[in-house]
Amino acid sequence: MRRINLFVISLLVALPAGAQIYQWRDAEGRVHYSDTPPAGENATTLRSAVTPTVQPGKDAATGTGAGGSAEAAKPETLAERDLAFRQRRAEAAEAAAKAEQERQQSAQRQRDCEQARNQLVALESGQRLARFNRDGEREALGDEGRADEIARTQKFVESACR
Template sequence: MRRANLFVISLLVALPAAAEIYQWRDAQGRVHYSDTPPAGENATTLRPAAPPAVQPDAVEQAGKDVSAATEVDRTATEAARPKTLAERELEFRQRRAAAAEARAKAEQERQRSTERQRDCEQARNQLTALESGQRLARFNRDGEREVLDDAGRVDELARTQKFVESACR
């Protein structure tokens, strides 16, 4: 009997702990606290009511049908439970791999950009040399040096201009 009384008393003591607590000032400026909001007063909620505790085993113990609703409850409980060390480690490794991939992609893009700028600069320099009228020579397939004549200069000038237009956007 004594245990039952102690159990009932502990339940009664625990009930107010889950209630909302309101704070307000009266006309004289005194601060009041209550578990019910005052009528006609602007009260501030200090602590919202705690959601009722749900035990997932209670549904199975009651012998109810474990259906889609229970599956949703299990999914919600799994999402709410703290992650294990292995799960956190896996997420960390995935984030680190994604960051490394992004860095590598950015480095490749930077190298491509640098290469395009270098090619553009070389093509512009060659175009300037072609337009200046100075004598230009290049090596043929046999490795012999051959001087460009006027027709070769015009062809090379047109080819270089097209390359500058495409490489220097």
């Protein structure tokens, strides 16, 4: 029962939204608004019962595109609308993929920056460090090698951590 009442109320509320609205002035100069035109008065229609819809890129008065050709005035077919929808959907998917790729690249840059900063802190701490040479053997990093590594890491931090 409640659903029926709610349905009827929503229909009654929606009825005035589709009605025409008229405006006129009476003999005393007061402005009146009504959904019915007055008898013998010159009334202006403020809103029609059916409002015309204008497609994007078309003129409201003629329904034609910027060129004003009769070809543009023809309504789009279902296939044309479907093609336009698919193109918009593909563009949106492409934009989303690009945004996701940029987000991943930004996250990777942040990880690289954090790792380089940690490496720089370790290099500047003075603790003994070792690295593996080309033969896979471990060799201690001397003072000269540490200074070179600090300079290289600082350059990387300056360029990657902007």
